[in-house]
Amino acid sequence: MSANARFASMLHEMASMLELLGEQGFRVAAYSKAARAIEGLTSDLSTMQPAQLLAVDGVGEKMAQRAAEYLATGTMKDYAQLKAKVPEGLLQCLGVPGLGPKTVRAMWTTLGVTDIAGLKKAMDDGSLANLPRMGEKAVQKIRDALATIEQGQGRLPLGLAVAIAERVLAVVRAQPGVIRAEAAGSLRRGKETVGDLDIIACVEKLDAGLAQAVMRAATSMPGVQRVLVQGEFKASMLLSVEPPSPAEQAAPEEAKAAEPHPHQQTSTKVLQVDVRVVPRVSFGATLQYFTGSKEHNVRLRALAQTKGLTLNEWGLFLDSTWKPFHEAGPVSASRPLPDGVVDASEEGAIYAHLGAPFVPPEMREDRGEFGSAATSGVALDVAHTARALVRVEDIRSELHSHTTASDGVLSIEQLARAAHARGFHTIAVTDHSQSSTIARGLKPDRLRTHMQAVREVHAKLHAELGMTVLAGSEVDILADGNLDYSDELLQQLDVVVASPHASLKQDAATATKRLLRAIEHPLVHIIGHPTGRIINQRAGLEPAMHELLAAAKQHNVALEVNSHWSRLDLRDLHVRMACEAGVLLAIDCDVHHPDDFANLRFGIATARRGWATKDMVINTWDGPTLHAWLRRKR
């Protein structure tokens, strides 16, 4: 974990502890907000001047002092004092759904409960049910929540969550009266893992019967374990997560062989799914609202307030029209919505009316998308970035793929034709190098034969389709930074993708030196999955990213955004750092199986989360431009 991440996590912990001590809400929120701001920084805390840190939105005098203290001593006096007051186990109790700060504090101060074991005891002997505002049903909910946690309820990798969302959407869209339905939440923002699904279904007019029918269809679909809540327009349920299908398991070999990450939770087996039914006039507002992030929405609603408007999940309203309506009680089917200020059936209208540029979902993290918050010394032009963000349809080449020569399932020609069918002008065949024995890496003599075979396919398909098939290799970056083939051999390859595959637990300084050597190598074009992390399984390398980026810029090397949902490496924050440093990106699918081309959407989402524009991504270039760039290293 980087110093930024460690400091931020301590602030988060302090927020929870203050909450349990009964501290005022806004003070608690200030800690959380500062923690999030630090997490989103693209600069190392240690390299920032005090004035730069104070310029970060959410970081004031006190937090800046704490950062200095943390950097100097590795800890903080305030943090230690809080730790001494609040038992460790209470923080786990706070993580149980349905248990908030008020309840945990009450059971701590009046029942002496200090951990999960004590909580279970208090439920069994009936003392918990005797707390104010507690009863048998509330206790049962906590029991169920504990059981769900023990079953394994972590965050699900994006690729698996998307597959489940599409199943739910199919059921909802099939209901009579449903005009459209979309997934919102962190899935729509393209986050690398998803905690729950938010499904928004749209009907023409609010109708309680219709809404109930849609929610019944969802809550009775196969795999539903438990219905958590069911109101007039919203239902929540727990859905079993089936093991990945064979196609979904077409993960890279190394991913399958990966050792479990020390912090890995038991694998996720249930996913919470919320289904909401809204009228057409509200659909855009609801989609916006539940796409989040929470922090982005807080800012957007505050913006609405400055214009005397109220923004909520039903639309954008004049205070004078919404407030009296609201005072009469919650919205219901029998009480029609008041007219909003704008037609909120599309979310773009809301941004437009508030005078904010439309923010693509992937950028809605309150990391500067409103043009105010500083995340580093470098300012990217928000409006331009939002318009020029790289899209799936911009990608014209694949530069990282495997055939049956190493661990892929396609022949060279099948691979090239699959790439052509997706509209690509170029594919690079980059089978593994000799040290990746698990993946049947090629010894030098096999590589020479393989290159010849690739060039024959190129001659054929270039004549037939105008397709370019490049002879490349995914060359191991060995533990000391040497490459896995001689320079004489590398020189003959059209494309060299250099990737770390083994020794992924080395310390930061060693990893930095290792990757720098690869970047500085004059025959290397792209660094593949630079950290080697596997989501939820392996932390991977933690090199000094700023040093790598400076070197990549200097040596004109592109860093990969590996699109496989188990990798997404570079990750979103690293992409943002690369864009601020002006470093080129290669968004690739690391194709082993024909289905892997479909993972491109996840790599694109990750790149967009890092504010990557089309011009920074070498796969968007036309053939001549890309080929000329590759030849500059030969």
Add this chain to the structure above:
DNA sequence: GCCGTTTTCGGCCCGACTGTTTTCAGTCG
């Protein structure tokens, strides 16, 4: 604790759902 084209003090986003209530607090997103 942070912040300022309504403020250096007094605010800080907004609503649904649930369970315990007897009008609403707690939790969640």
